[in-house]
Amino acid sequence: xxxxxxxxxxxxxxxxxxxxxxxxxRLALQEQRPLTNDGLMVVISAMGKTxxxxxxVVEFLDAxxxxxxxxxxxxxxxFHVAIMKELGLQPGVDIRLQGEIPYDPTLPFDENYDQVVxxxxxxxxxxxxxxxxxxxxxxxxxxxPKLLRTDHTWREAVVDSETSxxxxxxxxxxxxxxxxxxxxxxxxxTADGKRTTLGREGSDYTAALLANYLDAxxxxxxxxxxxILNADPRIExxxxxxxxxxxxxxxxxxxxGAQVIHPKTIRPLQNKEIPLYVKPFGDPEAAGTRIAADGxxxxxxxxxxxxxxxxxxxxxxxxxxxxxxxxxxxxFDIIHxxxxxxxxxxxxxxxxxxxxxxxxxxxxxxxxxxxxxKVSYNDHLSLLTIRDTTPxxxxxxxxxxxxxxxQTTRRTARLVVKEEENQ
Ligand code: ASP
Ligand code: MG
Numbered sequence: 001x002x003x004x005x006x007x008x009x010x011x012x013x014x015x016x017x018x019x020x021x022x023x024x025x026r027l028a029l030q031e032q033r034p035l036t037n038d039g040l041m042v043v044i045s046a047m048g049k050t051x052x053x054x055x056x057v058v059e060f061l062d063a064x065x066x067x068x069x070x071x072x073x074x075x076x077x078x079f080h081v082a083i084m085k086e087l088g089l090q091p092g093v094d095i096r097l098q099g100e101i102p103y104d105p106t107l108p109f110d111e112n113y114d115q116v117v118x119x120x121x122x123x124x125x126x127x128x129x130x131x132x133x134x135x136x137x138x139x140x141x142x143x144x145p146k147l148l149r150t151d152h153t154w155r156e157a158v159v160d161s162e163t164s165x166x167x168x169x170x171x172x173x174x175x176x177x178x179x180x181x182x183x184x185x186x187x188x189x190t191a192d193g194k195r196t197t198l199g200r201e202g203s204d205y206t207a208a209l210l211a212n213y214l215d216a217x218x219x220x221x222x223x224x225x226x227x228i229l230n231a232d233p234r235i236e237x238x239x240x241x242x243x244x245x246x247x248x249x250x251x252x253x254x255x256x257g258a259q260v261i262h263p264k265t266i267r268p269l270q271n272k273e274i275p276l277y278v279k280p281f282g283d284p285e286a287a288g289t290r291i292a293a294d295g296x297x298x299x300x301x302x303x304x305x306x307x308x309x310x311x312x313x314x315x316x317x318x319x320x321x322x323x324x325x326x327x328x329x330x331x332f333d334i335i336h337x338x339x340x341x342x343x344x345x346x347x348x349x350x351x352x353x354x355x356x357x358x359x360x361x362x363x364x365x366x367x368x369x370x371x372x373x374k375v376s377y378n379d380h381l382s383l384l385t386i387r388d389t390t391p392x393x394x395x396x397x398x399x400x401x402x403x404x405x406x407q408t409t410r411r412t413a414r415l416v417v418k419e420e421e422n423q
Pocket of ligand 1: 007009045046052120185186199200201202203204288
């Protein structure tokens with residue numbers, strides 16, 4: 001049966017990372033059973049911090065800073081050329097990298113963003129596919145913007161699964177397909193041939209969609225952590241690995257802000273009961289975390305999840321009457337239209353507060369909310385969710401922190417906390 005592997009940017013940030021991909025791919029090929037539709041679909045992100053660097057290129061160009069944009073672009077190309085050379089590949093011979101920045105000043109920012117930022121995944125997959133081929137692995141490179149059809153919602157494109165599934169299945173079931181296919185995460189494409197992106201960190205989602213279309217036996221996300229931990233090791237000193245989770249736990253964790261998997265990843269897998277493994281790329285034989293319908297859920301450890309860069313917006317009626325029912329639909333209509341991501345909601349007799357990700361969409365939304373309500377807000381906040389907790393643990397978490405708002409149920413606490421300098 002088909003297997004899907006996904007490697008994130010940190011796993012392919014240098015030549016050693018690419019060699020490690022080769023090692024993991026070889027291990028998979030050894031394990032494959034000789035079934036007709038066997039194969040390994042490898043989904044790869046941009047190398048290291050390339051996506052951030054490409055974002056700066058578009059921002060510079062948008063601000064008319066062409067020289068800075070070009071310098072940044074050249075740095076990105078040089079970074080990839082250096083990795084290629086270290087891997088024994090010849091730039092210009094083995095791979096021809098895109099020369100010019102695919103930017104058109106007459107187009108809107110978001111459309112340009114997708115054309116430019118998508119180059120990170122195009123480059124990383126070209127390099128890795130050619131490298132694997134040169135190592136004697138039978139591999140094919142797929143240009144996913146031609147296969148995964150989306151609408152024109154730049155930077156957060158919506159996938160048309162019906163069209164995509166049939167195109168991708170046809171490609172996969174083709175006679176003489178090599179065992180390994182390497183393709184880009186995070187990207188899609190429109191019917192008129194433009195590249196789109198699926199939202200930052202969207203490669204996990206791509207892997208899940210492909211697994212769904214191909215009825216894969218499993219998806220493995222290879223990461224620089226041992227699996228899903230009960231807390232972020234950069235924040236909490238004593239973390240433990242969670243070996244098994246149910247789909248619903250994983251959804252809740254990623255919704256609360258856990259960085260391990262993209263929130264959209266679970267649904268396509270759950271629909272077909274495809275298990276998801278999160279494994280350390282430095283130790284491919286390790287068990288990692290398994291997420292599936294029959295997972296057992298976290299056992300006896302509190303789970304700490306931080307969602308950073310939050311803004312708490314509070315709405316109050318302009319006159320004294322606050323008809324909650326009427327206001328709610330109005331508020332959420334505005335929030336939805338402005339693509340805000342709500343992480344928490346709280347209401348009182350006279351106010352409604354929402355905690356949302358503090359993105360560029362927030363200020364136009366506040367402007368519109370202001371027309372209907374008295375709006376106040378606090379930014380520089382984080383949302384801390386503690387699952388499977390106890391009153392003592394909650395008290396400890398609160399100590400020394402400024403708590404703007406807290407919601408607790410029997411087993412879960414959610415604290416909106418002021419971001420401290422040292423976090
Ligand atoms: N390269 C993209 C990003 O950094 C997608 C991904 O890594 O999942 O957002
Ligand atoms: Mg990335």
